[in-house]
Amino acid sequence: MSRIQACFEGLRQRGRAALVPFITAGDPRPGATVPLMHTLVGAGADILELGVPFSDPMADGPVIQRASERALKHHVSLHDVFGMVSEFRRTDPLTPVVLMGYLNPVEVMGYEAFADAASTAGVDGVLTVDLPPEEAGPFTSLLKGRGIDPVFLFAPTTNEERAASICTAAAGFVYYVSLKGVTGASSLDVEDVAEHIRDIRRHTRLPVGVGFGVKDAGTATELARVADAVVVGSALVAAIESAAADEAGMHAAARELIGSLRAGMDTVSRAA
Amino acid sequence: MGAFEKSVARTQPLPLHDSREDTGLPDARGHFGTFGGRFVAETLMQPLLELTDAYNRYLTDADFLRELDEDLRNYVGRPSPLYHAERLSKRLGGAQILLKREDLNHTGAHKINNTIGQALLARRMGKTRIIAETGAGQHGVASATVAARLGLECVVYMGSEDIKRQALNVYRMKLLGATVVPVESGSRTLKDALNEAMRDWVTNVDNTFYIIGTVAGPHPYPVMVRDFQAIIGREARAQCEDRYGRLPDAVVACVGGGSNAIGLFYPFINDPQVKMFGVEAAGDGIATGRHAASLCAGRPGVLHGNRTYLIEDADGQIIETHSISAGLDYPGVGPEHAWLKETGRAQYVGITDDEALQGFHDLTCIEGIMPALESSHAIAYACRLAPAMKQEEIIIVNLSGRGDKDIHTVASRQGIRF
Ligand SMILES: Cc1ncc(COP(=O)(O)O)c(C=O)c1O
Numbered sequence: 001m002s003r004i005q006a007c008f009e010g011l012r013q014r015g016r017a018a019l020v021p022f023i024t025a026g027d028p029r030p031g032a033t034v035p036l037m038h039t040l041v042g043a044g045a046d047i048l049e050l051g052v053p054f055s056d057p058m059a060d061g062p063v064i065q066r067a068s069e070r071a072l073k074h075h076v077s078l079h080d081v082f083g084m085v086s087e088f089r090r091t092d093p094l095t096p097v098v099l100m101g102y103l104n105p106v107e108v109m110g111y112e113a114f115a116d117a118a119s120t121a122g123v124d125g126v127l128t129v130d131l132p133p134e135e136a137g138p139f140t141s142l143l144k145g146r147g148i149d150p151v152f153l154f155a156p157t158t159n160e161e162r163a164a165s166i167c168t169a170a171a172g173f174v175y176y177v178s179l180k181g182v183t184g185a186s187s188l189d190v191e192d193v194a195e196h197i198r199d200i201r202r203h204t205r206l207p208v209g210v211g212f213g214v215k216d217a218g219t220a221t222e223l224a225r226v227a228d229a230v231v232v233g234s235a236l237v238a239a240i241e242s243a244a245a246d247e248a249g250m251h252a253a254a255r256e257l258i259g260s261l262r263a264g265m266d267t268v269s270r271a272a
Numbered sequence: 273m274g275a276f277e278k279s280v281a282r283t284q285p286l287p288l289h290d291s292r293e294d295t296g297l298p299d300a301r302g303h304f305g306t307f308g309g310r311f312v313a314e315t316l317m318q319p320l321l322e323l324t325d326a327y328n329r330y331l332t333d334a335d336f337l338r339e340l341d342e343d344l345r346n347y348v349g350r351p352s353p354l355y356h357a358e359r360l361s362k363r364l365g366g367a368q369i370l371l372k373r374e375d376l377n378h379t380g381a382h383k384i385n386n387t388i389g390q391a392l393l394a395r396r397m398g399k400t401r402i403i404a405e406t407g408a409g410q411h412g413v414a415s416a417t418v419a420a421r422l423g424l425e426c427v428v429y430m431g432s433e434d435i436k437r438q439a440l441n442v443y444r445m446k447l448l449g450a451t452v453v454p455v456e457s458g459s460r461t462l463k464d465a466l467n468e469a470m471r472d473w474v475t476n477v478d479n480t481f482y483i484i485g486t487v488a489g490p491h492p493y494p495v496m497v498r499d500f501q502a503i504i505g506r507e508a509r510a511q512c513e514d515r516y517g518r519l520p521d522a523v524v525a526c527v528g529g530g531s532n533a534i535g536l537f538y539p540f541i542n543d544p545q546v547k548m549f550g551v552e553a554a555g556d557g558i559a560t561g562r563h564a565a566s567l568c569a570g571r572p573g574v575l576h577g578n579r580t581y582l583i584e585d586a587d588g589q590i591i592e593t594h595s596i597s598a599g600l601d602y603p604g605v606g607p608e609h610a611w612l613k614e615t616g617r618a619q620y621v622g623i624t625d626d627e628a629l630q631g632f633h634d635l636t637c638i639e640g641i642m643p644a645l646e647s648s649h650a651i652a653y654a655c656r657l658a659p660a661m662k663q664e665e666i667i668i669v670n671l672s673g674r675g676d677k678d679i680h681t682v683a684s685r686q687g688i689r690f
Contacts (some may be wrong), residue, residue, distance in 0.1 A: 054590040055458060058467045059313040059474070065457050086439060103311060103574045108588030123385040129310045130574065134301060157316035157477065162317060180315055181475040 003096040004126045004149050004172040007046055008207045008228060015270045017224035019044055019262055020209060021254075022100065022233035026049035026076030028244035034087045036240070036254060038159030041095050043255045049127075049231060052081050054103030059129045061184035062236040065242065067094060074188035078105050078114070078135035082121040096170075097127035110168055111139050119146040122256060125172045127151040133162075133169035140169050149158040154178050154190075154200055154208075169202040173205060177212045184234030188213035194226040217264035232261060288331050288464040288499045290506065293539050297611070302491020302578070304611035310490040312577045316470070319477045324492040331499065342656065343388050344503065347421065348378045350385075352504075354511040354668070360638045360655075367521065369654055370499030370672045371641070372536065374507045376486050381644065381673030382504060382532045383414035387483055389500035394481030401480045405469040407462030408598035408646075409441025410673060415478040416450035429468040431461040434598060435485075441677060458526040459592045462602050466576055486529025487606030490518055490577030494606050501535025508668050509539050516666060522547040522657060525670035526568070526649040527620065528599050530606035532672035547619070550609060551593060551653045553595035554622030566595035566605045567613050567620040574637035580607045596625035596681060597645035599673075623649040631655060632675060632682060644673035645681060 001009070011018050021040045025033050037048055057064060099118065106114045106128065118126060126143055128136070133152060138190050140150040149172025156167065156179065166174065169187035176196060178188045197208050210223050211231030223230045239257050242247040302308045309607040310320055338615035344350040353376065374382040377558045387404075394402055402424050405410030421424030424645045428445055432454040435442055438684035442459035445452050462518040466484075487494045487501075505523070512520050523540055527550040540546040549569050555563035563583075564568065570581040575590060583603040623631070628645055629651030632689040636642045643651055649671070661667070663677045675682070683690065 034549060055591075056467050058470045058576070061471070062457070069458070070573070072589060075587070104582070104584065104590070105588035107573050107579075108410065108571075108584065129313050131578070132310065132314060132317050135309055135311060142401055153314035155313070155318075157315050159318060162314075166314070177313075180477055182471045185475065236509040266522075 002147055002149060002172065003094065004047065008173065011046060017227060017230035017265055017268065017270065018046040018209070019220070019258065020047045020049055020229050020231040021045045021154060021236050021258055022049040022051060022231060023066060023237060023240065024071055026071030027067040027237070028070050030074050030076055030080060031096050032250070033084045035236070036251065037088045038092065039251045039254050041092060041195055043258035045095070045258055047096045047098060047229065049098045049100050049233070050081065050085070052099055052105060054105060059182055061182040063184045063238050064201055067237045071227060078109055085121040085123055088205070096124040097122065098127060098144055099123055100127040100129065103128050103131045112143050113148050115142040115148065117204060118148055120212065123148060124213055125149040125151045127153070127175060128219055128224045129153070133165045136169055142260065144171060151175055154196070156196060157181055163200065163203045167206070168243045170204070170206060173207040173209050174200065175209045175211060175231065176200060176227070178210050179213050181212065185213055190219070193223065197226050203216050217260040220261040221264035221268060224268040225270070230261070230265065236249040239270045281387055286459060286584055288337065290539065293502070293541060295541055297608070298491060298495055304608045305614060307572070307580050308491060308494060308607035308608040309577050310577060311473065311574045311579065312490050315474050316490070320490055320492070326393060327492050327496050329391060330393055330396060336392065340392055343392070344385065344442070344641065348384050348388060349376060351507045352376050352505065354508055355620060357639050360635065362540065363638060364655055364658040366658040366663065367665040367667045368663070368667060369510065369658055370520070372504060372668055373671055374504060374532065374596045375641070375643065375647070375671050375674035379414050379417050380409045380471065380676065381414065381534065382501060382535060382670070383411045383485060384417065385535070386485065386497050386500040386506070386531060387411070387418045390481065390483040390496070391422055391424065394424065394483070397424055397481065399479055399481035401427070401473050402483050403427045403469050403480055404483045404485060405429045405462065405465035407431070407465065407601055408677065409438040409445065410435070410599060410677070412445050412452070413448070414442055415483050416445040416448035419450060420448045422633060427472065428452050429455050429465040429472070431455045431459070431465050433460040434462065434465070437598060437660070438677070461592070463590060466480065486531040487534050488604055490579065494608055497531050498534045498538055498608060501531050502538045504532065504535035504670065505537060505539035512666065514670065519543055520543070520666040520668045521545050521661065522549060522667045524549045524551060524650050524654045524657065526551045526600060526646045526672060527605060527609060528602050528646060529604070530609045532670050534606060534608055536595070536668070536670045541617065548612070548617065548648045549653060549657070550618055550620045551649045552620055552622050553597060553600035554624045555594040555596070557624055558622050562594040563622065564595040564601050564603065565622045566603060567609060569620045572610065575604050579605045580604050580610045581613070585642055596628060597649070597678070599644070599646040600649065621653060622631040623652045627652045629682065629685060630670065641671070642675035643671055644675050645678045647672045
């Protein structure tokens with residue numbers, strides 16, 4: 001059983017939804033990332049999403065764009081990101097880590113070299129935002145061959161036909177983009193999300209995560225009733241950004257936000 | 273359409289596809305060999321599939337083609353002349369240089385051939401709002417123009433660096449009723465404007481049509497823009513055959529994203545005797561690293577929805593490009609050009625800022641035609657090519673735009689300030 005599967009299985013038995021914080025690797029500086037990852041786990045994160053910085057993050061809103069720019073000022077590369085995951089793994093052998101990024105850095109490294117390095121570092125899942133299943137065949141087989149889960153997005157615009165092909169390609173979990181827009185956009189309609197998740201479940205038994213637009217404990221709590229995982233990105237990255245000057249303050253801000261989401265989500269008990 | 277229009281006799285418009293030109297590419301998912309495709313986040317996949325369907329439908333729709341044809345004639349001013357640059361040819365002492373005068377189009381460049389096509393398509397798809405990215409402002413102006421013409425809302429994304437460099441075009445777009453949104457992310461230039469336009473599209477996809485200005489982006493944009501621009505080569509081919517009874521020996525065009533070049537090249541693609549030269553911006557010189565020559569000096573990768581040649585660093589981050597002409601200042605290139613390079617059907621070469629400026633001054637003094645700095649790259653290369661060719665041979669150069677917008681740049685190079 002993969003770490004991601006084991007994680008969802010454990011949560012299912014406890015009647016809980018997974019809390020999945022996103023941070024950008026190397027933001028606000030390369031040395032900050034691994035300690036932040038441990039802080040997030042300590043505050044109640046179940047799975048970590050680590051953004052790989054890219055010069056042209058087309059699907060991201062301004063908050064995550066700025067995080068990418070800060071990391072790139074330090075020339076954070078894929079090799080550096082793998083280094084961070086390895087370092088994290090030395091003291092945390094259990095928490096799944098999913099890399100989220102864009103295809104071009106992977107193209108440059110080479111699919112096979114990437115899959116090997118990801119596996120060695122202890123990466124559990126890979127979400128390549130601009131790689132739809134139609135183009136993903138060779139890459140997903142290389143990942144799956146090494147026990148790494150290719151995670152794919154569902155969108156409000158995804159129709160039945162595409163849903164089937166996404167579910168065939170995906171492993172680990174699928175990620176529902178809660179709105180038409182970029183990361184960090186403002187409004188998320190929980191009713192609408194619930195309906196889409198019901199549709200997705202007709203196509204797959206994989207856990208369904210929801211992200212893009214989760215800002216506070218209230219939304220996370222409502223989503224925990226309908227989704228198997230709640231992803232929080234821009235709100236966390238913004239909290240880190242505003243406290244970036246002070247290491248202790250940054251950790252406190254991250255701990256406070258994730259702690260409040262955890263507390264809210266844990267008031268929901270789901271059928272095991 | 274009113275009774276007046278109905279009473280006007282019309283000629284049958286040219287189809288957007290001509291079987292003589294057909295390369296069988298791209299495939300159904302937009303691939304030119306290993307290049308092209310659709311590399312976008314899931315939210316845009318369905319809208320792209322809908323656009324592909326709509327495009328394929330209207331591509332052969334007589335009513336749509338008639339509407340397009342009429343606008344191209346009476347609004348854009350087509351066909352554009354094929355002008356024999358006799359004095360320039362004589363001076364060079366070799367091949368005869370013919371200029372395809374896209375600079376004489378309404379708004380002063382080839383860009384409008386494409387914006388008219390896409391805006392008419394937008395209207396038929398029931399979209400009420402169009403968005404565009406722009407670097408030099410030419411595509412922005414061409415988009416704002418057709419939006420005014422069709423009564424559509426228009427938002428143009430432009431890097432804040434480019435806004436500073438192209439104040440005149442920014443004002444032009446505003447006069448036309450468009451909203452110009454400064455883009456502050458990344459390098460604050462064309463590539464970032466494209467990112468921002470994509471972000472707008474993903475957010476407003478229900479009522480918005482994204483008019484991409486070149487043969488880049490995810491499928492169907494590269495093929496759609498090519499088809500709308502292919503009128504350049506189709507006219508040039510007929511004009512050349514008409515007047516000289518033969519095809520040209522070479523066709524030359526500048527390559528930013530590659531839309532004016534593919535527009536000229538495509539109708540000659542199955543005529544191997546016609547050599548094709550795409551001229552990229554070599555900036556300060558390829559060896560200096562300050563250039564925008566993705567095909568000459570880049571590597572294949574994925575950006576803006578397609579696989580193509582890119583200018584990037586060792587980690588796959590896209591790096592800033594440099595060219596004296598804002599319209600060539602783009603780190604990628606249309607995927608069909610990547611394929612034409614790989615198959616050897618077309619050759620891609622670089623012309624530096626200084627060489628392009630020389631081309632600008634030569635054409636201005638010798639022919640009384642002031643070319644855009646983009647087009648000056650093609651002129652400069654043709655001037656290099658012609659002397660080694662025979663006097664009865666023919667080179668067609670795409671004069672993609674007029675130089676008025678560049679007067680400030682040219683003057684400041686000579687130390688002149690207004
Ligand atoms: C006059 C002119 N020529 C050429 C270009 C480059 O674009 P493309 O390579 O798509 O023709 C531009 C772009 O702004 C332009 O304004």
